[in-house]
Amino acid sequence: MSEVQSGADVNIRSSGYFIARTEVPCRHCGLRTRVLALAMPPEHETLDLDGQVEEESDGGGDRDSVGGDLVGNGGANSPGLDTGLENGAVPWQPAGVNAFLFYVEYLPDSVQGRLRDLSPSFRFAYSDATLTSYWANHCDHCGRLLGDHELHCEPEGAFVPVSEAAAAAIELLKIEEPFEAAADGYAFEPEFFSLMREA
Secondary structure: OOOOOOHHHOOEEEOOEEEEEEEEEOOOOOOEEEEEEEEEOOOOEEEOHHHHHHHHHHOOOOEOOOOOOEOOOOOOOOOOOOOOOOOOOOOEEEOOOOEEEEEEEEOOHHHHHHHHHHOOOEEEEEEOOOOEEEEEEEOOOOOOEEOHHHHHOOOOOOOOOOOHHHHHOOEEEEEOOOEEEEEEEEEEOOOOHHHOEEO
């Protein structure tokens, strides 16, 4: 198990982001515990390597990485974010929708610090379920890992509200600073996102 993170696989970037927070019962001990998630505003960008391959192979338009819809070109030179390549060679695509990130494998130090300040129980750890390491919530009481699948992929999961009331229990803390991440999970246009409370 490697706990070394690398920014080499960054696939999400933005000039700002949200930290979402709420409380849920721990599935291990049953006590209520705080949980955090990273959410993106519509202005964020996704790295679209699949779209570049498709465009080169069939002459089609650029595909966005969240659903295969055609989107406009642009975004390769966002202020405050360095692509590492010249002339927009990296196929960054504007998302145009809010999104939650999960199975996050890399975060810059500044984001890590903000998350630690809000909850020391949100930390980089190995998961036996996924056989990988990622930034995960842990119960404040028993210390056990609360997997991203249950929090982000299951209806009524902490960040998958199925009602307006459940969405209103999620608080969004807006952070106005450059953000980048390597994430394997991406939930675009979450239902009831507009009903979550901005702090």
